[in-house]
Amino acid sequence: PDAEAEAAARARNGQLTKPPGALGRLEDLAIWYAGWRGVARPSLLRPQVIVFAGNHGVTARGVSAFPAEVTVQMVANFRAGGAAVNQLAKAFGASMSVHELELERPTADFTTAPAMSEAELLAALAVGWQAVDVEADLLVVGEMGIGNTTPAAAMACALFGGTAGEWTGRGTGVDDAGLALKTQVVAEGLARHPSRDPLEVLRCLGGREIAAMAGAIARAHAERIPVILDGFICTAAAAVLALSASGALDHCVAGHASAEGAHRALLSKLGKAPLLDLGLRLGEGSGAALAIGVLKGAIACHSGMATFAEAGVSDG
């Protein structure tokens, strides 16, 4: 971030017609955004939402409440404008694009082999890297991939320790028996792939859409585009970056706390406090897209309000 712009934004914030601190987190958000955009009085005009879709070999183990063909069906729904994230992107003035990653060729079942080869991992990271519009002034990345809370749980456990049970949740809605099976599958994957190097964790236990999200978040850092993180799977992708380089997620804010069991714990490991907590657990970038509204409000206040001097208001 640009320290000078951030300091100027902080100074401006102190002069706006409100008691000090009275806009709470909106003030911090606006100052953070100003720093990353390098301008003391920024606008948010070109938010970009990207949804990455991938399929997962591990669904053969019965870890999801939905059949794997729903991934490609939902991609068609995104393209037709019928999914939740389409409505939210439109409501908050964001562009939206969908990138499907070899849906006809799922990753390998990680209980028997690495999910991806090195070449496959690199290709997926590159899809994400290239999907970012460098003219965007905010990025939201979402995902669609039936079964992908399973790789996300395995990745979180590999990256931060603990037991498979602590990181495994119900995803789109498996029952108790399904949860027990899913936990067992996560544990098998962790035992099968002992490396805890972040990129190896992503390659062996992750998925193409998860890698693409990581690639896009990394590109946004390079381009100084602030990012709103979505739910559990997006945060697992971001965690790979956090453990790879210090400060790699300084351009990211947590959009929401998902109802997916371990999301809160994962955010806490990354030191990110969610903006919203409304029980969403849909993925697609939906929670982050909803949080665009909060960030828009923060920036509108910061850049649009009058100062005490401009308004002729006594400052206490």
Next chain:
Amino acid sequence: PDAEAEAAARARNGQLTKPPGALGRLEDLAIWYAGWRGVARPSLLRPQVIVFAGNHGVTARGVSAFPAEVTVQMVANFRAGGAAVNQLAKAFGASMSVHELELERPTADFTTAPAMSEAELLAALAVGWQAVDVEADLLVVGEMGIGNTTPAAAMACALFGGTAGEWTGRGTGVDDAGLALKTQVVAEGLARHPSRDPLEVLRCLGGREIAAMAGAIARAHAERIPVILDGFICTAAAAVLALSASGALDHCVAGHASAEGAHRALLSKLGKAPLLDLGLRLGEGSGAALAIGVLKGAIACHSGMATFAEAGVSDG
């Protein structure tokens, strides 16, 4: 609310392309809104924000960190478009109006006399009632009135019991000595005015802008216009209605939990869970205006998403 529209909205919600419940509170919000608007697939096109301003005799006791002339200065700022709530109303497509209630004639200091006469109370309620645009499809009411967390604390304590200390907070930012004085002033007001009839509490301990908010919220109920409640003072106004008639706040959702000490407790007494919790404590309707974005997102998803049948997606 319209039970038929609500049932139709609930049925529609169950057919949308997402796992059941995956949009969390957004689903409940959309169904609630549909019921109040009487249409299964509603739009939110005409949100209205109204800010009421009043002055308080009790400021003579030194209960605020800001001088009383800031009320009229801020009214000018609202009219010029320079306050926080102006930016938020604009960001979320809401109209905004300001109503000042006899600023040159503050209420009486409630430690010595009732804040308002019966005629003054009725006039203030009527200002609120008449300020509502009956063509609006959402209402946010906010307030400006230096010193008005003091009457709000006194009202909350009178309406729900407990001690003055439990309901009195720092407002725009009084220090420890200021908080002790403010608590003492609240206790004096409570002792001076023993009636616990809700409208008498409003008359003796409240203020004109607080009464106007109550009048507007009541009008919205009559017109089936959903309301997003703002912070502590707005919620104290709403509480008068809640204790006057059963179901009087069924058309209201809590926009946020304010950082003002007792707001959370007051919402809890009313059985309202806040949509946002971002540390705002500005008043003006700012927290509720920010929550318009959440409600817009909820309604956009509900009314814009494809059903499983429309999208050709397997429903698990």
